[in-house]
Amino acid sequence: MRCVIARFPFDLTKSGVLESMKGVKPEEVFGPSVIIGRRTYPIKQVGQVITRQDRRDFTADEVLRAMTALGFTCRGPEPAAAPAPVLSPLQQAYATLGAPAAV
Numbered sequence: 001m002r003c004v005i006a007r008f009p010f011d012l013t014k015s016g017v018l019e020s021m022k023g024v025k026p027e028e029v030f031g032p033s034v035i036i037g038r039r040t041y042p043i044k045q046v047g048q049v050i051t052r053q054d055r056r057d058f059t060a061d062e063v064l065r066a067m068t069a070l071g072f073t074c075r076g077p078e079p080a081a082a083p084a085p086v087l088s089p090l091q092q093a094y095a096t097l098g099a100p101a102a103v
Contacts, residue, residue: 001066003066006057006062017036017070026041026042026045047062
């Protein structure tokens with residue numbers, strides 16, 4: 001399959017990616033990742049190995065699209081925690097005093 005990563009065309013196949021990643025030790029995952037074989041790799045590490053380019057030259061989204069199109073299971077960044085509800089000064093005073101909030 002023809003993919004464009006960092007403005008360069010690559011002819012990638014699932015078997016070619018599997019072969020390229022064989023013997024590569026996965027780094028610790030902090031963001032987007034892809035499952036190749038039985039291992040989970042950071043998406044930027046996979047992009048560096050399969051394109052032989054510096055990680056700063058391409059985006060994680062470009063590699064995610066290519067790996068998803070090849071049939072690999074990809075995981076995006078973890079969703080951010082929901083923001084804490086904003087309390088009005090009156091509600092905050094009730095919460096501090098332990099009294100039920102007035103409606």
